[in-house]
Every structure is written in C-alpha cells, then in structure tokens.
Amino acid sequence: MANYFNTLSLRDKLTQLGKCRFMDSSEFADGVNALKGKKIVIVGCGAQGLNQGLNMRDSGLDIAYTLRDAAIKEKRQSFINANENGFTVGTYEELIPSADVVINLTPDKQHTAVVGAVMPLMKKGATLSYSHGFNIVEEGTQVRKDLTVIMVAPKSPGSEVREEYKRGFGVPTLIAVHPENDPEGKGLEQAKAYAAGTGGHKAGVLESSFVAEVKSDLMGEQTILCGLLQTGSILCFDKMIEKGIDAGYASKLIQYGWETITEGMKYGGITHMMDRLSNPAKIKAFELSEELKDIMRPLFQKHMDDIMTGHFSKTMMEDWANDDKNLLTWRAATGETAFEKTPAGNQDITEQEFYDNGVLMIAMVRAGVELAFEAMTESGIIAESAYYESLHETPLIANTIARKKLFEMNRVISDTAEYGCYLFDHACKPLLTGFMKNIDTDVIGKNFSENMDNDVDNAKLIAVNKALREHPVEIVGARLRESMTAMKPIV
Ligand SMILES: NC(=O)C1=CN([C@@H]2O[C@H](COP(=O)(O)OP(=O)(O)OC[C@H]3O[C@@H](n4cnc5c(N)ncnc54)[C@H](OP(=O)(O)O)[C@@H]3O)[C@@H](O)[C@H]2O)C=CC1
Numbered sequence: 373m374a375n376y377f378n379t380l381s382l383r384d385k386l387t388q389l390g391k392c393r394f395m396d397s398s399e400f401a402d403g404v405n406a407l408k409g410k411k412i413v414i415v416g417c418g419a420q421g422l423n424q425g426l427n428m429r430d431s432g433l434d435i436a437y438t439l440r441d442a443a444i445k446e447k448r449q450s451f452i453n454a455n456e457n458g459f460t461v462g463t464y465e466e467l468i469p470s471a472d473v474v475i476n477l478t479p480d481k482q483h484t485a486v487v488g489a490v491m492p493l494m495k496k497g498a499t500l501s502y503s504h505g506f507n508i509v510e511e512g513t514q515v516r517k518d519l520t521v522i523m524v525a526p527k528s529p530g531s532e533v534r535e536e537y538k539r540g541f542g543v544p545t546l547i548a549v550h551p552e553n554d555p556e557g558k559g560l561e562q563a564k565a566y567a568a569g570t571g572g573h574k575a576g577v578l579e580s581s582f583v584a585e586v587k588s589d590l591m592g593e594q595t596i597l598c599g600l601l602q603t604g605s606i607l608c609f610d611k612m613i614e615k616g617i618d619a620g621y622a623s624k625l626i627q628y629g630w631e632t633i634t635e636g637m638k639y640g641g642i643t644h645m646m647d648r649l650s651n652p653a654k655i656k657a658f659e660l661s662e663e664l665k666d667i668m669r670p671l672f673q674k675h676m677d678d679i680m681t682g683h684f685s686k687t688m689m690e691d692w693a694n695d696d697k698n699l700l701t702w703r704a705a706t707g708e709t710a711f712e713k714t715p716a717g718n719q720d721i722t723e724q725e726f727y728d729n730g731v732l733m734i735a736m737v738r739a740g741v742e743l744a745f746e747a748m749t750e751s752g753i754i755a756e757s758a759y760y761e762s763l764h765e766t767p768l769i770a771n772t773i774a775r776k777k778l779f780e781m782n783r784v785i786s787d788t789a790e791y792g793c794y795l796f797d798h799a800c801k802p803l804l805t806g807f808m809k810n811i812d813t814d815v816i817g818k819n820f821s822e823n824m825d826n827d828v829d830n831a832k833l834i835a836v837n838k839a840l841r842e843h844p845v846e847i848v849g850a851r852l853r854e855s856m857t858a859m860k861p862i863v
C-alpha cells in the first residue's frame with residue numbers, strides 16, 4: 373500500500389485539502405435517526421472508543437464492543453472499560469457479522485491489521501468508520517467496494533468528548549465519506565447521525581475529507597496542542613525553579629494554568645485571553661509572543677511540510693516497525709522531568725493570578741495558536757478546520773494536563789499524537805534556549821504588573837489590540853463561537 377495523498381495530482385490534493393463546509397445546525401434535525409436501531413459495533417474501548425460509545429448510547433443508539441480475544445481473556449483495561457459500563461462485549465466472530473456499522477477505534481498502528489481481520493467478517497453493504505484518516509490516507513488501505521467508509525473525527529481528546537457531552541455541549545467534529553467507498557450514497561447521513569450521537573453537532577461539524585482531517589490533525593497535535601504545551605510546561609517549570617520559586621507553587625501554576633488561561637480563549641478567543649491581563653502585562657505578553665513566533669515559525673512550517681510530504685508518517689511507521697522504541701523511550705523520559713515529578717502545591721491560586729503570574733504561558737499559547745493556524749491555512753487547510761484544530765482544542769488538551777500533568781495528556785491522546793508531540797518537544801526546547809535565558813520571574817511565577825500602575829503608551833496598546841483582534845483566527849473564531857450556544861464553563 374502507498375500513501376494515498378501522494379498518488380493524487382496537485383489539483384486533487386488541493387481539492388481534498390480544501391474540502392471543509394461548516395454545517396448548519398438545521399442539517400442535524402434528524403439527530404441519530406439514520407442509525408436508530410442499527411447494530412453499531414466499536415472495535416477497541418480506549419480513549420475514543422469508550423467515550424464515544426457512552427455518548428452514543430446516551431443518545432439512544434445500540435452500541436456494543438468487540439475486542440481482540442486476549443483483551444477479553446485477560447480482562448484488560450479495555451474489557452473493564454466496556455464491561456463496567458454495562459456494554460455487550462464480544463469477539464469479532466460473535467459481533468462483526470451482524471453489525472451494520474463497525475467503528476474502528478484502535479490505535480492507528482493497528483489499523484491495517486484490524487481492518488484486515490474484521491473486513492472479511494463484515495456483512496455486505498455494512499459501513500466501516502474511523503476517527504482519524506491515517507490508515508486510509510497515509511497508508512492507502514483499500515476497503516471492499518460494497519462497504520461504505522466514513523469518518524467522524526472529534527477534535528478533542530477522548531476524555532473531553534465525554535465531559536463536554538455530559539455538560540450538554542459537545543466537541544467540534546469533522547465528518548467525511550471516503551470517495552472510493554460510498555456505493556449506496558448513505559455515508560453522509562450515517563456520519564451526520566453518528567456525529568449527533570456524540571454531541572458533536574452542538575459544538576460544530578465540518579463536512580470535510582479524510583485528507584483534510586489527517587493533515588490538519590497531525591499538525592495541530594504535534595505543535596500547539598500537545599508539543600508546545602509539553603515544551604512550555606517543562607521550560608516554564610525549570611525556569612521558576614532556577615529562579616527560586618517554590619516548587620509546589622510552580623508545579624500548580626503550570627498544571628492548572630494552561631486550563632485556566634485557555635478557558636478564557638475558548639470563550640472569547642486570543643483577544644479575551646489577553647484582555648484578562650493588565651495593560652502593561654498584555655503588551656509584555658504580546659512582545660514575548662511576537663519573539664516566540666519568529667523563533668518557532670520555521671519549526672511549525674517544518675512540521676506542516678513533513679506532514680504534507682508523508683515524511684512524518686514514514687518516520688513514525690519506522691518506529692512502529694521497531695516496536696515503538698522511540699515512543700516508549702520518550703514517554704519514559706517525559707515522566708522523569710522535574711515538572712512531572714513535582715506534585716502541585718496546596719497554595720491557593722485565584723483564577724486571575726493564573727493570568728497575572730503566567731504572562732509567558734499566555735505568550736506561548738498565543739504564539740502557538742497563531743503559528744499553527746497560519747501554517748495550516750498557508751498549506752491549503754481551510755480556516756474553520758484550522759480554528760478547531762488549534763484554538764478550540766487547546767483548552768480541551770489543557771483539561772487533561774490539569775487532571776494529571778503531561779502523563780495524563782500523553783495517556784489520553786493517541787499514540788500518533790504522542791509520537792509527534794515528542795518530535796516537536798525535542799526540537800523546540802533547544803530552539804528556545806536563548807529566549808529562555810532572558811526570562812525572569814516577572815513573566816512566570818510572579819505578578820508582572822504588581823506595584824505598577826496601569827499606565828501605558830496609548831498608541832502601543834491600540835496597535836497591540838488591533839493586531840490581536842485582526843488575526844484571521846479571531847475572525848473565523850468569532851463566527852464559529854456564535855454557534856456554540858451550548859458551551860458551558862468547565863467548573
Ligand atoms: N486519543 C484521542 O483522543 C483521539 C484519537 N483519535 C483516533 O481514534 C483512534 C483510537 O485512538 P485511541 O482512542 O487513542 O486509542 P487507545 O490507544 O486509547 O485505545 C485503543 C483500543 O484498541 C485496542 N487495541 C489495541 N491494539 C489492538 C489490536 N491490535 N486489535 C484490536 N484492538 C486493539 C485496545 O485494547 P487492548 O489493548 O486492551 O486490546 C484499546 O481498547 C485512532 O485512530 C486515533 O487516531 C482521534 C481523535 C482523538
């Protein structure tokens with residue numbers, strides 16, 4: 373099998389990358405009806421499998437899990453996940469032949485093997501679904517022509533797919549029908565019903581393509597969503613320790629700081645996150661983020677280029693063939709960092725203090741969101757998709773760090789995202805060495821504008837506000853957030 377994207381003409385590459393239509397909520401008026409009464413069998417019960425299944429069952433759909441024999445026999449975590457939540461669990465032979473929809477939520481590394489095992493058991497005219505386009509696009513898997521192939525991809529870590537649904541909201545979702553596999557023309561209706569079943573239609577759904585999803589998802593996860601939050605956590609923590617800040621305080625400021633400052637961004641964009649600062653602090657955060665953008669721009673572009681050419685996928689698949697040696701080594705190394713090994717202190721930190729004492733973190737978030745958005749849209753990904761993949765998903769990833777630091781983030785995200793996160797982190801830390809040398813506790817750990825009045829140069833503040841407000845991510849974000857009427861505070 374070859375990389376499907378690389379077999380396309382430039383014209384077709386751009387067409388598929390550019391497939392991205394924001395769907396009106398009225399298009400979901402039929403809710404889950406297209407799948408009502410259908411037998412839906414999920415392969416795998418991990419981060420996405422369990423949480424999507426819980427949502428879909430609560431939405432009235434018939435959900436069961438099929439796991440590999442060993443998982444059932446050894447009562448592995450995935451078996452416990454399904455069993456403890458009262459779902460039917462069966463082997464492939466027991467459940468696949470009668471399934472109308474088979475949802476493949478196993479790790480990307482396993483997709484070729486899993487699809488190879490389940491496809492022969494699938495009944496004529498059934499549907500195979502993915503939540504990430506890697507297997508179809510980067511590996512070029514061919515699916516039996518009588519089968520419909522769809523994708524429903526939540527732009528969110530599995531845990532938050534469930535948490536947002538429980539709040540009565542949802543997470544932005546990309547849906548797609550594989551053009552090579554839509555023999556009965558039912559793919560889109562089924563994908564819409566599936567998206568409604570997970571609650572995605574309450575946050576926003578884009579009718580997209582497997583190509584557009586995989587190229588944007590890989591970019592978002594490697595850079596702003598996981599890579600930069602990992603690098604930022606480690607660099608900010610080490611700096612505060614170097615400068616004598618209490619370790620428990622430093623740990624808490626970071627562990628819960630990303631969640632707090634990005635919650636402001638989820639509601640009102642980068643503009644609102646920055647508005648939570650004093651005028652002098654806002655200008656400082658802006659200046660730091662401009663510097664960070666100049667330093668990191670080449671790295672963001674390299675990640676985008678390596679994703680587009682297939683170089684990233686080739687590199688990761690070499691590690692798959694080498695029993696995930698790099699992934700496991702880098703995972704262990706992350707666990708040994710001082711940030712990961714230092715429990716959060718029990719100091720009280722107010723919501724405002726996370727902003728006032730986290731100016732550098734705010735600068736990193738603004739720089740990362742804008743750079744990721746720019747790199748994606750400059751490479752043919754549509755603004756709405758880039759928004760969901762950069763700005764809106766950052767707070768959802770930050771929620772996992774708040775729970776149990778980088779350990780939890782790297783546990784919940786896919787192995788694909790985790791691998792890309794480490795690649796970015798290894799390249800970004802040395803890139804920021806010079807920048808971090810000039811950093812002191814005034815921008816991380818202490819209140820930047822303490823003992824300062826709020827006076828600033830008007831012209832400078834006006835220019836900063838204009839630059840923030842006029843970035844394309846703010847324009848498209850304001851429009852998309854208008855539809856997020858069901859958005860709820862996380863606490
Ligand atoms: N994690 C996330 O938040 C997101 C993931 N995705 C995509 O969703 C899909 C699933 O990812 P994710 O939820 O992270 O996966 P997890 O690693 O969390 O779970 C994988 C599940 O698959 C099972 N599994 C592993 N290997 C095999 C195999 N060879 N055969 C059958 N079952 C197997 C595991 O069970 P056991 O090992 O116990 O047998 C486990 O139940 C991927 O395509 C990913 O890219 C998309 C958006 C976000």
Ligand SMILES: CC(=O)[C@](C)(O)C(=O)O
Nearest residue numbers: 527528529593785786789
């Ligand atoms: C959580 C998510 O959207 C990721 C980062 O794409 C993934 O886990 O693959």
Ligand SMILES: [Mg+2]
Nearest residue numbers: 527528589593
């Ligand atoms: Mg993603």
Ligand SMILES: [Mg+2]
Nearest residue numbers: 589593786789
């Ligand atoms: Mg991903």
